[in-house]
Amino acid sequence: MLKPAYPAQTELEMVTLEQLVPKDHLLRLLDQHIRFDFIREATQHLYCENNGRPAIDPVVLFKMLFIGYLFGIRSERRLVKEIEVNVAYRWFLGFRLTDKLIGGRVLYTDSTHLKANANKRHFEAHQVEQTPAAYLAELDAAIETDRAAAGKKPLKRDDDDSTPPMKEVKVSTVDPDAGFMARDNKPTGFFYLDHRTVDGVHALIVDTHVTPGNVHDSQPYLARLDRVMERFDLAVGAVGLDAGYFTPQVCKGILDRELFGVMGYKRPTHRDGYFYKRDYLYDAVQDCYRCPAGEVLPYRTTNRLGYREYASNPARCADCGVRGQCTQSRNHQKLVTRHLWEGFKEAINANRLSDLGKRLYARRKETVERSFADAKELHGHRYARFRGLAKVQAQCLLSAACQNMKKMALLLARKAAALLAKILGQALFAADFARYYLPMALHHENSRIRLVSA
Ligand code: SF4
Numbered sequence: 536m537l538k539p540a541y542p543a544q545t546e547l548e549m550v551t552l553e554q555l556v557p558k559d560h561l562l563r564l565l566d567q568h569i570r571f572d573f574i575r576e577a578t579q580h581l582y583c584e585n586n587g588r589p590a591i592d593p594v595v596l597f598k599m600l601f602i603g604y605l606f607g608i609r610s611e612r613r614l615v616k617e618i619e620v621n622v623a624y625r626w627f628l629g630f631r632l633t634d635k636l637i638g639g640r641v642l643y644t645d646s647t648h649l650k651a652n653a654n655k656r657h658f659e660a661h662q663v664e665q666t667p668a669a670y671l672a673e674l675d676a677a678i679e680t681d682r683a684a685a686g687k688k689p690l691k692r693d694d695d696d697s698t699p700p701m702k703e704v705k706v707s708t709v710d711p712d713a714g715f716m717a718r719d720n721k722p723t724g725f726f727y728l729d730h731r732t733v734d735g736v737h738a739l740i741v742d743t744h745v746t747p748g749n750v751h752d753s754q755p756y757l758a759r760l761d762r763v764m765e766r767f768d769l770a771v772g773a774v775g776l777d778a779g780y781f782t783p784q785v786c787k788g789i790l791d792r793e794l795f796g797v798m799g800y801k802r803p804t805h806r807d808g809y810f811y812k813r814d815y816l817y818d819a820v821q822d823c824y825r826c827p828a829g830e831v832l833p834y835r836t837t838n839r840l841g842y843r844e845y846a847s848n849p850a851r852c853a854d855c856g857v858r859g860q861c862t863q864s865r866n867h868q869k870l871v872t873r874h875l876w877e878g879f880k881e882a883i884n885a886n887r888l889s890d891l892g893k894r895l896y897a898r899r900k901e902t903v904e905r906s907f908a909d910a911k912e913l914h915g916h917r918y919a920r921f922r923g924l925a926k927v928q929a930q931c932l933l934s935a936a937c938q939n940m941k942k943m944a945l946l947l948a949r950k951a952a953a954l955l956a957k958i959l960g961q962a963l964f965a966a967d968f969a970r971y972y973l974p975m976a977l978h979h980e981n982s983r984i985r986l987v988s989a
Pocket residue numbers: 826827828829830847851852855856857858861862869
């Protein structure tokens with residue numbers, strides 16, 4: 536008689552890992568005969584006693600590596616996936632069925648350019664529609680709220696018109712997907728950008744995303760960060776970025792996600808002989824700026840770019856002795872602007888100066904910058920080998936996969952060699968003990984027995 540299959544997947548069963556692992560499983564034998572506790576003692580000096588985040592037990596880390604070697608799992612990511620579903624591995628590591636495995640506490644992101652296979656003189660000028668940035672709707676709402684609070688009328692928006700905003704761009708006739716890059720201290724021409732995110736521990740690459748060379752680093756950042764966190768289910772606590780990402784929307788996005796962000800500092804552009812912006816002090820209580828001559832610059836309006844404008848009184852400025860260092864405006868009025876999300880930038884900037892911020896930022900050059908340096912030196916990452924965005928994306932993914940595999944193999948080999956040396960050291964001690972001390976001890980014991988019998 537045939538019975539319909541009973542769906543057992545969602546049934547609750549009361550079992551322990553101990554019951555699920557076969558009695559003769561290799562990992563049971565290893566656990567029974569080898570004590571791994573010495574790893575904890577041997578690595579104790581590498582951990583701070585009273586500071587920092589709680590670390591993963593080094594015994595567990597080593598055991599994970601042994602599982603990889605014992606069962607021929609060559610990829611660390613694959614290893615983690617296997618541990619997620621294998622009850623024997625979980626039993627060996629001391630994990631519960633529902634424990635998560637990866638930390639991924641600190642992520643570093645940066646971009647590098649790959650020269651497109653396209654001559655920079657072969658292009659056509661095209662009018663293209665400007666794609667609104669993802670954060671613009673949020674910023675527009677914030678602008679309208681701010682203007683309404685200040686009693687200002689709503690702004691007339693471009694999208695009220697039927698024609699979308701356009702801009703002129705250079706499009707390569709050879710590789711139209713590449714973007715014309717014109718950045719400070721960078722080569723000019725058609726390029727692609729590889730936006731890469733690496734983990735803070737071993738600089739394993741967790742994301743690589745290619746855009747045309749004329750896309751600003753900050754544009755894809757938050758979406759890629761969300762993707763990495765969701766895809767690998769990482770409990771990210773901090774991110775490290777260079778100064779190119781120091782924009783109001785990225786700072787706000789990081790703080791909205793409750794992350795500790797640390798970014799590089801870029802000196803603001805400044806005209807010689809003029810005051811710096813920092814010479815104008817913001818008074819958050821009065822919501823005004825105070826100029827170097829002590830005059831108050833009250834709030835005037837909030838513009839459509841999201842900047843609040845603070846303007847001086849021209850009558851006061853006309854007689855000011857330091858006006859030559861302050862403004863060149865014909866009506867003698869000084870204007871200072873402050874972005875609606877400036878507070879987020881200030882909070883992120885304060886992180887940079889903290890002890891933790893300094894430590895995290897210093898690690899950036901050892902992780903993501905090193906990752907790009909290796910890619911360029913060893914994996915042909917200076918040039919796009921193909922034409923077209925999809926093919927260059929494939930090139931960057933392959934390069935990242937090779938770098939990760941190499942790093943995993945080296946790490947695992949180094950750690951396994953260190954452990955093997957330790958085990959061999961113990962084995963040699965055991966051999967010495969068996970060869971020299973055991974006969975002596977037995978001889979001594981036999982003599983004692985003979986004396987007692989006599
Ligand atoms: S010109 Fe006006 S705003 Fe500038 S320092 Fe003098 S008083 Fe202040």
